[in-house]
Amino acid sequence: MPRLTMTDEEVFARDGFRCVYCRWDGRSFDGWTFLVVDHFEPKSARTKADPDRPENLVTACVICNQMKAHFRFTSVEEARAKIGEWRSQMRMFWEQRVKPLIPATWARVAGEALAALAGA
């Protein structure tokens, strides 16, 4: 009788320990900690097919998994293109709104740390 389910590690191994959407490399310990198993057809879709069937399970990184959420796509390629678009928008937001804050925050934290050391 064929096995109807796969463990997370079996899914990762089949997919080469890479996110099928952004190709995040999960072959190191730190990389692996960001891997999850994504239900390509979301469990919330409630189709007749078993959501845990092997062909519905794919390796994803936590970011792509979160972005894909409950959205449904006709193919991995379509999902990859859409997630890539969302990631580009997210990067633009980071470049414009987040990145400029980093040096100032870092300088303040470093200044506080130095003041604390001087006071000790």
Ligand SMILES: [Zn+2]
């Ligand atoms: Zn990814």
